Amino acid sequence: MLPFARVTIIGIGLIGSSIARATRVAMPTVRLTGYDADPEVRATADALHLFDDVADSGGAAVIDADLVILCVPVGAMGAAAADFAADLPADAVVSDVGSCKAEVVRALSEALPGVTIVPAHPVAGTERSGPEAGFATLFHKRWCILTPPEGTDPVAIERVAEFWRRLGADIETMAPEHHDRVLAITSHLPHLIAYTIVGTASDMEEVTRSEVIKYSAGGFRDFTRIAASDPTMWRDVFLTNREAVLEMLQRFSEDLSALQRAIRWGKGDELFDLFSKTRAIRRGIIEQGQDDPAPDFGRTHD
Numbered sequence: 001m002l003p004f005a006r007v008t009i010i011g012i013g014l015i016g017s018s019i020a021r022a023t024r025v026a027m028p029t030v031r032l033t034g035y036d037a038d039p040e041v042r043a044t045a046d047a048l049h050l051f052d053d054v055a056d057s058g059g060a061a062v063i064d065a066d067l068v069i070l071c072v073p074v075g076a077m078g079a080a081a082a083d084f085a086a087d088l089p090a091d092a093v094v095s096d097v098g099s100c101k102a103e104v105v106r107a108l109s110e111a112l113p114g115v116t117i118v119p120a121h122p123v124a125g126t127e128r129s130g131p132e133a134g135f136a137t138l139f140h141k142r143w144c145i146l147t148p149p150e151g152t153d154p155v156a157i158e159r160v161a162e163f164w165r166r167l168g169a170d171i172e173t174m175a176p177e178h179h180d181r182v183l184a185i186t187s188h189l190p191h192l193i194a195y196t197i198v199g200t201a202s203d204m205e206e207v208t209r210s211e212v213i214k215y216s217a218g219g220f221r222d223f224t225r226i227a228a229s230d231p232t233m234w235r236d237v238f239l240t241n242r243e244a245v246l247e248m249l250q251r252f253s254e255d256l257s258a259l260q261r262a263i264r265w266g267k268g269d270e271l272f273d274l275f276s277k278t279r280a281i282r283r284g285i286i287e288q289g290q291d292d293p294a295p296d297f298g299r300t301h302d
């Protein structure tokens with residue numbers, strides 16, 4: 001049996017449009033409705049036939065939904081939920097895909113008192129955004145982390161888990177605060193480093209813009225991909241997951257200073273030991289089959 005029959009997606013960007021595409025493939029009889037605050041995005045979603053219906057208000061979009069998934073930037077979750085709260089059916093389950101969870105859980109619980117909320121985070125994405133950037137296989141073999149508040153109906157949790165399993169994801173459940181600390185180091189800090197390194201390189205007088213482009217075939221190129229990620233999304237992530245990111249940044253700065261000292265004093269053994277350890281970590285990730293599959297999964301550009 002299908003976990004949900006009428007699914008509404010609020011926010012039709014990379015993630016919202018990927019969920020719509022993946023649902024079409026995995027659960028073709030599900031009735032899909034979409035809504036986005038931006039009328040141009042709604043028109044594009046219509047033209048791409050991503051949904052059975054593209055509604056022109058949040059309320060109209062949720063009126064007969066049994067699952068509503070918020071796919072808006074984390075700083076907009078509370079307002080987007082408040083927008084449809086009055087029209088939400090009493091038995092609907094609300095979920096989201098936000099990249100940080102504690103603050104989103106708080107904002108959704110405040111906007112939707114008494115509603116069953118099962119927050120989720122598919123740990124899958126690209127640097128692109130908007131409805132044209134999505135693709136149906138984005139969630140294949142990727143983690144989807146559920147962070148339900150204590151006391152959430154276990155049946156609702158299992159239905160949301162099953163929905164994501166059908167989109168190809170593997171499920172993990174954890175507390176929102178734990179999620180935010182883990183993702184601060186594995187996702188948020190790497191983005192901050194990429195934004196910094198690309199910004200620094202382009203600011204340096206002797207490294208002109210054209211040289212940055214010309215010599216970016218190596219490691220730097222990987223950083224430029226990450227640093228091309230959506231500015232609104234990432235501004236919201238850093239402001240929303242502030243404490244965990246600052247904690248990880250402090251730890252990272254200390255480790256960076258230790259490396260700086262090792263280079264200054266010619267401590268080759270220290271450098272070699274660290275680089276050997278990190279090489280083993282990368283090999284472990286590949287052996288577990290968790291290497292980034294996205295390049296094979298529908299990207300049309302790099």
Ligand SMILES: NC(=O)c1ccc[n+]([C@@H]2O[C@H](COP(=O)([O-])OP(=O)(O)OC[C@H]3O[C@@H](n4cnc5c(N)ncnc54)[C@H](O)[C@@H]3O)[C@@H](O)[C@H]2O)c1
Pocket residue numbers: 010011012013014015016035036037038041071072073074076079080097098099100121122123124125126127128129130131230233237
């Ligand atoms: N991009 C990724 O790699 C990735 C991965 C996992 C999770 N996420 C999370 O998914 C969410 C969406 O990210 P995305 O990459 O799809 O962004 P996106 O920019 O591609 O799409 C977001 C859409 O939300 C719409 N929107 C903004 N405020 C709204 C509101 N109040 N009501 C209705 N629509 C509104 C925007 O118009 C936009 O079309 C974010 O919370 C992000 O943290 C992103």
Ligand SMILES: O=C(O)C(=O)C[C@]1(C(=O)O)C=C[C@@H](O)C=C1
Pocket residue numbers: 098099122123124125126127186187188226229294
């Ligand atoms: O591959 C990328 O482009 C991503 O940044 C994806 C990524 C990540 O950091 O892993 C980014 C943010 C999300 O919340 C989940 C996934």
